[in-house]
Amino acid sequence: MEFKDYYAVLGVSESASTDEIKKAYRKLARKYHPDVSKEKDADDKFKEVGEAYEALGDPEKRAEYDNLRKYGRGADGSFRPPPGWNSRGGFSGGFGGGAGAGQFSDFFEQIFGGGRGGGGFGFGQPQPSRGSDINAKIRLTLEEAVKGGERQVAFNAEEMDPSGRLAVRRKNLKVKIPAGVREGQHIRLRGQGSAGAHGGSSGDLLIEVALEPHRLFRVNEKNLELTVPVTAWEAALGATVTVPTLDGKVSLKVAPGTTSGQRLRLKGKGIPGKTPGDLIVELQVALPKEHSSKAQDIYRKLAKEQGDFDPRSELLS
Numbered sequence: 001m002e003f004k005d006y007y008a009v010l011g012v013s014e015s016a017s018t019d020e021i022k023k024a025y026r027k028l029a030r031k032y033h034p035d036v037s038k039e040k041d042a043d044d045k046f047k048e049v050g051e052a053y054e055a056l057g058d059p060e061k062r063a064e065y066d067n068l069r070k071y072g073r074g075a076d077g078s079f080r081p082p083p084g085w086n087s088r089g090g091f092s093g094g095f096g097g098g099a100g101a102g103q104f105s106d107f108f109e110q111i112f113g114g115g116r117g118g119g120g121f122g123f124g125q126p127q128p129s130r131g132s133d134i135n136a137k138i139r140l141t142l143e144e145a146v147k148g149g150e151r152q153v154a155f156n157a158e159e160m161d162p163s164g165r166l167a168v169r170r171k172n173l174k175v176k177i178p179a180g181v182r183e184g185q186h187i188r189l190r191g192q193g194s195a196g197a198h199g200g201s202s203g204d205l206l207i208e209v210a211l212e213p214h215r216l217f218r219v220n221e222k223n224l225e226l227t228v229p230v231t232a233w234e235a236a237l238g239a240t241v242t243v244p245t246l247d248g249k250v251s252l253k254v255a256p257g258t259t260s261g262q263r264l265r266l267k268g269k270g271i272p273g274k275t276p277g278d279l280i281v282e283l284q285v286a287l288p289k290e291h292s293s294k295a296q297d298i299y300r301k302l303a304k305e306q307g308d309f310d311p312r313s314e315l316l317s
Helices: 006-010 018-032 042-056 059-071 106-112 142-147 232-237 293-305
Strands: 134-140 149-160 166-177 186-189 205-211 218-220 223-231 239-245 248-254 263-266 279-286
Touching (some): 006 018, 006 042, 018 042, 018 149, 018 166, 042 106, 059 106, 134 142, 134 149, 134 166, 223 239, 232 239, 232 279
Parallel strands (some): 134 205, 223 279
Antiparallel strands (some): 149 166, 218 223, 263 279
16 A cells, blocks of 8 residues: 655645644645646545645644654555554554545555544544634725725635535625724634634634725824815915815815915814724915916016015025
8 A cells, every 4th residue: 555645745844833734735725626726637636635634734643644654654655554553444464445435545544544533543532623714805995994884705714525624615705894994903703714623613704904095085093184275375365165074074274374284183083983083184285287467467466575585595594
């Protein structure tokens, strides 16, 4: 009987951690999944990868396999069980009937007695292990983040197939978005991650929130920032201008002598919440692209009237 090198199948070293083994399995399972792979031997490869993970992903099975790997591998690559070894399936130095009748190879069946049972070196039944958490990302508009609602999220997760093996599946889930969620915040959905092994609980789904750029507002934690253009005469003489907020339009008073870059704060007009953020308005003086001859005359008179004003004096001093 051929000895199966499960480390080689997954492409990991003998010292690989549990997480490294799991990552390697997931990568190969996605590559050879019969529903997506176009390779001729995808089904066989998928089964081989699953068998390797079944042996190495469980600490007790891995320990038993490592012992056999040291003492039970012949020079010709065949399986040579150590003296006195008895498999759970009743194998003792010869090949018992019925091996390989299930979904696993003869080698796996002889070592572990088939499927997900205990091992032949006297280990007890495998302990339940929790499934891994899954990280996903969802992009929301600012309005969706503020108001909340529902969105569909698609992600890959490990689930038990009808034969009791972990397989990668594409899942679609309707997610409730809490009102007031922020950039970088995580929404945890318990039990929606990968399935556990040996009756263990499933992991969680962790959804990271990302915000789409808004055409008007910039998000700074719980505050919003907005650039508002004002005319030169509004800045010089003062005015009351209308500005947008998430709640609708409000009036903003511009003081006489306002300059570009001046910032005004509208309390409580930022991201809603228990302690709502503010709306920071940055004023920007804007000029028409073209001026009438009469307007140009007015500017000439203004320049003459304010001839002693030099905004660059500090730069040249």
